[in-house]
Amino acid sequence: MENEQPFSIRFHENDQEVALAGSLRPAGPEDFAPVRAHLDHAADAVRGVLYLNFKRLRYLNHTGFVELARFIAACAQRHPALKLKLVVSSVVPWAPLRFGFLGAQFGNTIVEQYDRAFYPGQGVIENDQLVPVLRTQTNIVWSHERELLRRHGLGKRMRIADICCGIGDFAVLVYKEFEPEYIVGVDHSRPFLQYAQQIAREFGITDIEYQFGDATHLFLPSNSFDFVTSRLALQIFNDPASILRELVRICKPGGRVYLTNEMTAHNYGYPRHESVTWTYQQAVKIAQSLGMDMNFGPKMFSQLTDMGLEDVRMEQLPITNNNTAIDDFARVIESWEEYVTGELSAATQQPPEVVERLRMGFRDHVYAIRSRRGFATWPIYVASGRKPER
Amino acid sequence: MTSEPAPPSPSGPSPILTLRISVRGLYDSWTHCQRLADYIARFVASDRFDPEQLTTRLSTYLNEVLEYVFRARPGDGEIVVEVGRTDEHVIAELTMPADEALAARLRDDLGRVSQPDARARYEAEFQAMLTRAPAEAGLLELVALHGVKLGLREAGGAGVIVLTVPHE
Numbered sequence A: 001m002e003n004e005q006p007f008s009i010r011f012h013e014n015d016q017e018v019a020l021a022g023s024l025r026p027a028g029p030e031d032f033a034p035v036r037a038h039l040d041h042a043a044d045a046v047r048g049v050l051y052l053n054f055k056r057l058r059y060l061n062h063t064g065f066v067e068l069a070r071f072i073a074a075c076a077q078r079h080p081a082l083k084l085k086l087v088v089s090s091v092v093p094w095a096p097l098r099f100g101f102l103g104a105q106f107g108n109t110i111v112e113q114y115d116r117a118f119y120p121g122q123g124v125i126e127n128d129q130l131v132p133v134l135r136t137q138t139n140i141v142w143s144h145e146r147e148l149l150r151r152h153g154l155g156k157r158m159r160i161a162d163i164c165c166g167i168g169d170f171a172v173l174v175y176k177e178f179e180p181e182y183i184v185g186v187d188h189s190r191p192f193l194q195y196a197q198q199i200a201r202e203f204g205i206t207d208i209e210y211q212f213g214d215a216t217h218l219f220l221p222s223n224s225f226d227f228v229t230s231r232l233a234l235q236i237f238n239d240p241a242s243i244l245r246e247l248v249r250i251c252k253p254g255g256r257v258y259l260t261n262e263m264t265a266h267n268y269g270y271p272r273h274e275s276v277t278w279t280y281q282q283a284v285k286i287a288q289s290l291g292m293d294m295n296f297g298p299k300m301f302s303q304l305t306d307m308g309l310e311d312v313r314m315e316q317l318p319i320t321n322n323n324t325a326i327d328d329f330a331r332v333i334e335s336w337e338e339y340v341t342g343e344l345s346a347a348t349q350q351p352p353e354v355v356e357r358l359r360m361g362f363r364d365h366v367y368a369i370r371s372r373r374g375f376a377t378w379p380i381y382v383a384s385g386r387k388p389e390r
Numbered sequence B: 001m002t003s004e005p006a007p008p009s010p011s012g013p014s015p016i017l018t019l020r021i022s023v024r025g026l027y028d029s030w031t032h033c034q035r036l037a038d039y040i041a042r043f044v045a046s047d048r049f050d051p052e053q054l055t056t057r058l059s060t061y062l063n064e065v066l067e068y069v070f071r072a073r074p075g076d077g078e079i080v081v082e083v084g085r086t087d088e089h090v091i092a093e094l095t096m097p098a099d100e101a102l103a104a105r106l107r108d109d110l111g112r113v114s115q116p117d118a119r120a121r122y123e124a125e126f127q128a129m130l131t132r133a134p135a136e137a138g139l140l141e142l143v144a145l146h147g148v149k150l151g152l153r154e155a156g157g158a159g160v161i162v163l164t165v166p167h168e
C-alpha cells in the first residue's frame, strides 16, 4: 500500500526532545544543513539530556547517518556536559543496528530501544504461553461477534486494520466473512505473528497483510481505513489513550473505530460464586500490578467520546454457558487457569497459597459452566464510534 | 573479477522484475534514487509476510546502491535493475555501462567492501569518515552492519553490482 511520509523534524522544548520522522536521505552536507540547524538549535537550548526520537524515522541513508554522527561529535566539543539519548524502535529494522553502533562510538550518546520494555505487562503478553488463551477465546467470541460487527458498521469490501491482532485469527475470520478490499493486522509480538503466518499459509490465504509494529506509533497512513479494530488489547496496555489516538488517526473520516475489552471483575459462576469472584478480583489486582486494567471495558464509552468520536455505540457480548458451546467455554477458563497460575503468578511472585486459591476459583467457574444447574458468564464490552467528517 | 557469492540454489533465482532506466534520466534528480528504491522494494515485498518490514530493508539497501551509482556517474546508456528471489534471499543485479576507468573504480570499491572483515574495517574507519567519507562508505556499511552481501560481475563494457539480501 502507499505509505510514503515526507520528512519532518520537530523540537519539543518542554521535553528536550527532537523528533525525526519519515524519510531522511540527503545528497550531502548542504542538503542536510536545515536538519543540522534544527539539531544545533536544540542542543543550544537544552541542559542535561537531549532526546533524539527516531521512532518514526523510516528511512535514513548513509550520508544522513554520517551527518548525524558529525552532529554528535560536534556536540561532544561544544557541549561537553550534554548527553544525547537516541530513542529507537525495533519496528524500524535498521535502527537498532545503526544507532547501536553510534552508541558504541560516542561517549556522550546513549541508545534506548524503547520498545524492548515499553509497557509493564509486555513480558507476560508477548510470548507463546498466551497462544492457547487467544485461540480458545476467539473460538467462542466469534460466534457472538460476527453478527454484532454488522451493527457496528462493518460491511463487505472495506479497508480494515486490526491493531494488536494477536495470532491473527480474527483477521482470518473477518476476511472470510466480509471479503475486505484490504486487511492488515499489526502486533508487537513476533511469536504471535509467526503463528499468524503459519495459519494463513495452512489456509491458503495470501491476502491478509501482517505487520510487526507498535500500536502507539503505527506506520500506517492517516485517514485510510473504513473500519479499525482493536480487540482485548487496550486493557493490557498501560497507556490505552496513546493506542486509541493512533486508531483514530488511521481511520477515515466517516469510518469507525471498534474496540472490545473486558470487565474481568464481573466474570461470574454460580454455585461456588464466592470462590469464582475472589479469583477474578485477585486476577484483576495481579494484572494491575503489571499496568493492565482488566476492568477497562465499561470505560470505553467515555474514552471514545473524549476522543471526539460521534455516534458512539456500546453493548455487551452476552457470553454465558446458556448460549455458548460448553466445552469451548470451559476450555477458555482452563486456558486462563493455566496462564494466570503459571506465567502471570510467576512473573508477579504470588505465594503458593494464593496460586492454589486462584486455581480453585477457575475450577469452580468451570464447574458452574458444566453443571446442569449452574450458570456462568464472561462479559465482554464492545464499543465503536465514528470519526467525524472534517 | 567475480567476487559475487554463489547463487544459493542451483537453478538460480526466480525473476520478479526487470527495470530499465536511462542514465540521464537518473541524473535528473537525486530523489530518483529513493523513488526507484521504494518502488522496487514495495513491488518485490508485496506478496511476502510482513511486506512493510521487507520493503523498509530492501529500499534502504537498494537506495544505497543507487546513490553509489548516481555518484559514480556512468556514461550514457541504460541502467538495468533485475530482481529475483530464492528460498532464502532476494537478489538484485544492477547493470550499468562501465568504461575502463569506471570498471577499475568498481573493482576497487566493491573489492574493498566485500571482504570478510567488513565490520572491523567499518569500525576502524568510521571516525575518519566523519572528516571525509569515501565513495563506497555506504556500501561498506551495508555489508558491515546489515548482513547484506555485495559482489561485482563484469560483462562486455558493463559492470554488474549484485546485492544479496536475506528475507529475514
Ligand SMILES: C[S@@+](CC[C@H](N)C(=O)[O-])C[C@H]1O[C@@H](n2cnc3c(N)ncnc32)[C@H](O)[C@@H]1O
Pocket (backbone or CB within 6 Å): A125, A126, A134, A138, A163, A164, A165, A166, A167, A170, A186, A187, A188, A189, A192, A213, A214, A215, A216, A230, A231, A232, A233, A236, A237
Ligand atoms: C490479549 S491480546 C489480544 C489479541 C487479539 N486482538 C485477540 O483478540 O485475540 C493483546 C495483544 O495486544 C498486543 N499489544 C499490546 N500492546 C501493543 C502495542 N503497543 N503495539 C502492538 N501490539 C500490542 C499484544 O502483543 C497482544 O497480541
